[in-house]
Amino acid sequence: MKLLEEKVLQEGIAVNENILKVDSFINHQIDPVLMKAIGEDFADHFKDCGITKVVTIESSGIAPAFSTALAMQAPLLILKKSPSKVLNENMYQTIVTSYTKGASYELTLASHLISEHDHVLIIDDFLANGEAATGAIRLIRKAHATVAGIGILIEKSFQPGRAKLEEQGFSIYSQVRIAKLDKDVIELMP
Helix, strand or coil: CHHHHHHHHHHCEECCCCCEECHHHHHCCCCHHHHHHHHHHHHHHCCCCCCCEEEEECCCCHHHHHHHHHHHCCCEEEEECCCCCCCCCCEEEEEEEECCCCEEEEEEEEHHHCCCCCEEEEEEEEECCCHHHHHHHHHHHHCCCEEEEEEEEEEECCCCHHHHHHHCCCCEEEEEEEEEEECCEEEECC
């Protein structure tokens, strides 16, 4: 997606070979015009997949997932990174290890919000090793729902996430694919 590619190249900050800061337009300050375009692009790409729900993991994926859900006129489910202190019964749960943060967390989904009839689109801000997406997939499978597609804003194509997910048969659409990342270096896939 051209608009997102331009933002990544102009405002993204390559900290090192693993970390790209996008806090000025995606995950700290949100560019609403960009989010609208991101949602419309995902909605257009996945329009023939029978999506009934859009799913994301809190918190950086919420804005683009909301924009996508709005464009698709589908409910948005937000997978929580910690169990609810109030409602901890009837929850699907799994453990996910964050590559970026070097820590594990419990991912949860309320069972009454999803069913075997749902066709789910997963939206996430980054794809690197595929751990977050794999955790979301585990929860969706526990509900016997179908993962109809995975939409990624920024994919680090030099890391194994895409291959891991494609080996499992998932359809992945990344709006920006990065070929190389290093301190002050961002190279996009041709």
